[in-house]
Amino acid sequence: MVPWAVYHAYGDLEMLQNQYDSMKAYVEAELRVANRPSLFGHKKFLWDNNPFQYGDWCAPGEGFSKWTQKGKYLSTSFMANSVNILCQSARALGRQEDEERYSEMLRNILKAFERYCILPDGRLKGDFQSNYACALYFNLIPDGKKAGAAHRLAMLVRANDYRIATGFAGTPYILFALADNGYVEDAYRLLQNEKCPGWLYTVKAGGTTTWERWDALAEDGSIRTDAIPDMISFNHYAYGAVGDFFYRRILGIEASAPGYERFTVKPIPGGTLTYAEGNLKSRYGSLSVRWERDETFTLHLTVPEGTVCDVVLPNGETNSVSYGSYVFTVN
Structure with missing residues (x-):
C-alpha cells in the first residue's frame, strides 16, 4: 500500500501515523469481502469468492474472460501482502495489539494457502506465470515447497520461449520471483527477449513509452483490431514496473x-x-x-x-x- 511504500522510501513516520487508519480500513474491507459466504464455495482465509476480479488484466494472448477468471487464484496473494504491510506498519508505530491480531490473520492466510492452493510438488492450483510470480514474491509458499514452485515458474517461462505471459498483476514481480529463487539467467532472458510479447519488443517496434498491451502493435507493424479501442494505449505505465527490478536487483x-x-x-x-x-x-x-x-x-x-x-x-x-x-x- 502507498503509505508504507512512502514511509519505506522517506522514513516519514508522521505520514504513516496519519494514514494508518485508512490502511487498516482497507485491509478490513479486503478481509470482509474475502470471507463473505458464497454460493460458489469458499475456503476460510482465502479470497476466492469475489464475483469479479480484474485478475491478470491484459495478459497477452488472452481476453477479458480469461483475465478475470484468474482473479480467484491471484487475490489471496495480494490480500496477504496487504495484511503483511499492515503488520509491519503497526510494528513501526508501536501498535502491539494490531500487530498481534494481523500477524495471526496472516498466519491463517498462509496456512490456508498451503492447504488448498499448493500441490505436494510445489506447483500451484492455477498453473500460470502470474500466480507463481505473486505467490513467490509475497512469500505465500513455505520454504519446503518454494523450490518446486520456482522450478515450475522457470519451466513455464522457458516453454513460452521467454516471451512474457503476465498481465498487470504478475509483471512487477516475475523477474524477482525468478532471480531470487535461483533462476537469474532465466530472469535476464525474459527481460532481454526481443520477440513479441516482451519489454524489448516494444523498443524494437519504436516504442518510447510502455504500452497498455504487450501486443498492441503486431510484429508486422499493424495495430491490433480485435481489442476494445480504448485499451490499446501506447503510453501506459503498468509494465514500466520493471524499473523496480533495475534498481533493486541489477x-x-x-x-x-x-x-x-x-x-x-x-x-x-x-x-x-x-x-x-x-x-x-x-x-x-x-x-x-x-x-x-x-x-x-x-x-x-x-x-x-x-x-x-x-x-x-x-x-x-x-x-x-x-x-x-x-x-x-x-x-
Whole structure:
C-alpha cells in the first residue's frame, strides 16, 4: 500500500501515523469481502469468492474472460501482502495489539494457502506465470515447497520461449520471483527477449513509452483490431514496473531501514549486460552505483553522509561502509 511504500522510501513516520487508519480500513474491507459466504464455495482465509476480479488484466494472448477468471487464484496473494504491510506498519508505530491480531490473520492466510492452493510438488492450483510470480514474491509458499514452485515458474517461462505471459498483476514481480529463487539467467532472458510479447519488443517496434498491451502493435507493424479501442494505449505505465527490478536487483539497491538510513547494495549481474549504472536520491542525498564486468567484476559506489551501506559482491564477499566513494573489484 502507498503509505508504507512512502514511509519505506522517506522514513516519514508522521505520514504513516496519519494514514494508518485508512490502511487498516482497507485491509478490513479486503478481509470482509474475502470471507463473505458464497454460493460458489469458499475456503476460510482465502479470497476466492469475489464475483469479479480484474485478475491478470491484459495478459497477452488472452481476453477479458480469461483475465478475470484468474482473479480467484491471484487475490489471496495480494490480500496477504496487504495484511503483511499492515503488520509491519503497526510494528513501526508501536501498535502491539494490531500487530498481534494481523500477524495471526496472516498466519491463517498462509496456512490456508498451503492447504488448498499448493500441490505436494510445489506447483500451484492455477498453473500460470502470474500466480507463481505473486505467490513467490509475497512469500505465500513455505520454504519446503518454494523450490518446486520456482522450478515450475522457470519451466513455464522457458516453454513460452521467454516471451512474457503476465498481465498487470504478475509483471512487477516475475523477474524477482525468478532471480531470487535461483533462476537469474532465466530472469535476464525474459527481460532481454526481443520477440513479441516482451519489454524489448516494444523498443524494437519504436516504442518510447510502455504500452497498455504487450501486443498492441503486431510484429508486422499493424495495430491490433480485435481489442476494445480504448485499451490499446501506447503510453501506459503498468509494465514500466520493471524499473523496480533495475534498481533493486541489477544495481542491487535495497533499503534496510526506512529512508535509506541503512541500505544494501547487492548487484546481480546476468544476461548480456556488461555494465549498469544508476543513482537514487534519498533524504540523505544521492547514492550511486555503477558496475562493470569482463574478466573481473568492479563496483563503484557513492554513499551519502549519515548512512551506512552493506555491500554484497557477486562472489559473496561483504563489506559495511559509510559516507564516501568506494571501488570494489572481485574475480
